[in-house]
Amino acid sequence: MLNFTFHNPTAIVFGQGSIAQLSERVPVNARILVLYGGSSAEKNGTLNEVRTALQGRNIHEFGGIEPNPTYETLMRAVDLVRSNDLDFLLAVGGGSVIDGTKFVAAAVHYQGEPWGILESHGAVVQSAMPFGSVLTLPATGSEMNSGAVITRRATKAKLSFLSDHVFPRFSILDPTKTNTLPERQLANGVVDAFTHVMEQYMTYPAGGLIQDRFSESLLQTLIDIGPRVLDPQPDEEARDNLTWVATLALNGLISAGVPEDWSTHMIGHEITALHDIDHARTLAMVLPANLKVRREAKRAKLLQYAARVWQLHEGTDEMRIDAAIARTEAFFESLGVPTRFSAYGLDATAIDPIVHQLEAHGMTALGERSDVTLAVSRQILEAAL
């Protein structure tokens, strides 16, 4: 096992009706900015639940944070906070709104040009505004971690930052909020959480026996509940577990003490930035291709994955690895999430610009062994056609 530090101070309040607990969680005299995305938070009543829980408090609101939240939009929120001297942020939405809120929290306190937060991947962040979240879409894990991904529309750059200063103080997880989500977003959530686990698990054996089993537990649970989550008649048990699994998949627990990959995400981010394809759908394209191209480097873990997650015990090593990758693709496809470029209207001409953007963003030595060069990324993209 590798040496590690694990410290996750976010309080999770989980369950139906838990939005009512906002009144205890938000400081009494806070001057609050509620941040949200599109019209769904209004339509499905979540914003009203939040307003009711915080009745009588000093509240401002800022809507319109996009999926793949943009620097351009978020800087307007930064101005609003500054001009009204607000001191507490409350994100109401999914990963995009929470990521955007983390950026606002750090940017308000930052002295320089806030894009520097992204360019430094968070290294320049020395403090941030306190904030909480009300999660409406289980997928990214942003509600219990200290990372965010922000897009700059002007340059089509999608960059991430990490800072211990941007853990939410609390996150409220009411799984019944998933009942009004479209099937596409639920399917995306399953694929996103699945890929998060794979980025932290599918590397090489490093003596993290319990981390491996926890990761396998998350993957098996997602496989069990994936189809159930899409049932139009809400399946409470499946939705409860999706909500908690998506949080646990990226809260630092399963990565503590083991190597991590993240090349699928870095390649996927460029595809989203260039082609505006849902984050999870880019992962569904890149992950299986990544496993095919790097099967030798990941051989030991692919065999463990085949046996423990997919119960594949028959045939040669090569056959079991092939089958495990095929099962992964079939699982994503079964959720209605295609795994090939062609299904998204992309062909080989898309590859050069993606590789160019990876180079522009310094993504030239990705993966758990820093051996995913631009040439390897190109092979992965070719394998995804």
Added chain:
Amino acid sequence: MLNFTFHNPTAIVFGQGSIAQLSERVPVNARILVLYGGSSAEKNGTLNEVRTALQGRNIHEFGGIEPNPTYETLMRAVDLVRSNDLDFLLAVGGGSVIDGTKFVAAAVHYQGEPWGILESHGAVVQSAMPFGSVLTLPATGSEMNSGAVITRRATKAKLSFLSDHVFPRFSILDPTKTNTLPERQLANGVVDAFTHVMEQYMTYPAGGLIQDRFSESLLQTLIDIGPRVLDPQPDEEARDNLTWVATLALNGLISAGVPEDWSTHMIGHEITALHDIDHARTLAMVLPANLKVRREAKRAKLLQYAARVWQLHEGTDEMRIDAAIARTEAFFESLGVPTRFSAYGLDATAIDPIVHQLEAHGMTALGERSDVTLAVSRQILEAAL
């Protein structure tokens, strides 16, 4: 899944050499009391590592905290803190020292007679001194939770308390500290962690699919590493995993959203208080007997445990349940930890006084359904003879 709140603010610093990080974790101007147990912390060099890391700081020391730490001893530490106006505690030891430090932290701030903290099970605690820990014995999970068990020598009472105010600020886990532990303490640690998981897992199905798989992961890992941990030639991978598993077994993660039992612990505490038998050894006696007596109420989970933890798939339901309980007993015995009263020199005459103490401490409706009456506890004790 049940509604829950999960909030664990303790920072974990894990790995060989991590004691050196004390200098960054303890506030610079703190007036520190280092609390420890017997002579082993001095002999094996851990105390010297701590003194070196904190060189130049204001340090007092308090040794002699017993296994099953006593109120009588700890109140002397409370006096020492008060008379020297100390403001930070550092526990160096296993669960007993950390539990004792939690009590001191709460007692120093408490206005009334501190035994009231135990009698109220922590309800009266409104603040506590800040403290950290350096763990030397993986077993109890006290390094990352907010509970403690304290014994009053005068009345042979062993009571527990819980309070959000007594989470350690940080805990340093250097797994090489296990290299100097006697085999008996390592075996006890495996049994203690295993039973902690069972108290949170072996109840009834409540829709906590991921919690169940996490618990099964912890149990399977303990079964895998149990014999390896006892190898006199230290097995680094096994000891790393025991250290982290014992922490994860009781840090609130696997109990969030599911019912809990804890009757084995409550009965075991009385046996330790009356007969001074190691905590883990009382659990090894009570747990299998508890499963035998309550097999109907726990039937669904016993079958799941048989299949997923012990891979028992053949035979009738009754046969698989029998086999799973037998495997549990055999696992404890294989570690050199007996599972019968007779092996500890106890016979049927021991039962009445234990039941009497349970009654005296209000332990008359234990378990996940509060149906472990004194009569059921008596049956469990009889099944353990």
